[in-house]
Amino acid sequence: MASPEILAIEQLSLHFGGLTVLDQISLSVRPGELLALIGPNGAGKTSVLNCISGLYRPSQGRILYEGAEITGLAPHRAAEIGIARTFQHGGLFPQLTVRENLLVGRHCHIRSNAFLDGLFLGPAKRMEIAERALVEEVIEFVELERYRNQRIAGLPFGLQKVVGFARALAMAPKLMLLDEPSAGLNREEKENLARFILRIKHEKNLPMIWVEHDMQMVADLADRIYVLDYGGYITDGAPEDVLSDPKVIEIYLGRQGKAN
Secondary structure, three states: OOOOOOEEEEEEEEEEOOEEEEEEEEEEEOOOOEEEEEOOOOOOHHHHHHHHHOOOOOOEEEEEEOOEEOOOOOHHHHHHOOEEEOOOOOOOOOOOEHHHHHHHHOHHHOOOOHHHHHHOOHHHHHHHHHHHHHHHHHHHHOOOHHHOOOEHHHOOHHHHHHHHHHHHHHOOOOEEEEEOOOOOOOHHHHHHHHHHHHHHHHHHOOOEEEEOOOHHHHHHHOOEEEEEEOOEEEEEEOHHHHOOOHHHHHHHHHHHHHHO
């Protein structure tokens, strides 16, 4: 019987020298699910995303995607099989326009022929038209129409974060990894981001793993929460249960109180 999970992580550990970054982490993501990955700074949240997307090779354990093992898969291969991610600081090409950055996100779907590409004839021309049309759909989805021809370097940080989010979406992924997409955004920008996340969830039924520090956003949007601390598992479950868990409250509030 086929697994109901699109992604499953089993006993995943990550070590850098004598430092344990992740310690036997196991989690899964179901189709259409928004899983929030939370924990204090240094808990290992981004490292989980880096292992899934191929930027890090785990020391132990395995990662299954659509039932097949992808542990240690190269980042470009992870993108080709439908895993897209955002980065905390955008990771965009500053001298390219918004549209051009989204076209970069389509790169793994483009099949090129040097001769036809040079002449811009036949299949090459049709492919270019189709790719630009797909990018325009994403631009409209995230309401970036007025910025499509502006260079990234001239955009405010909040808009750059939205462009990074849009570029991942332009890949037409089967799984999105969101690494603190709301970091650095003001309240209005966060509300817009929340709308886009909900639209992706309800209109595209796209599963997401979402690293986030804004607990109000997590409480409002997430289907399920998984908590990390010092690279280890703490708890997981429905938002109302996890955010009222004494262990989670201790992680987020207790240490601060002890330090005062």
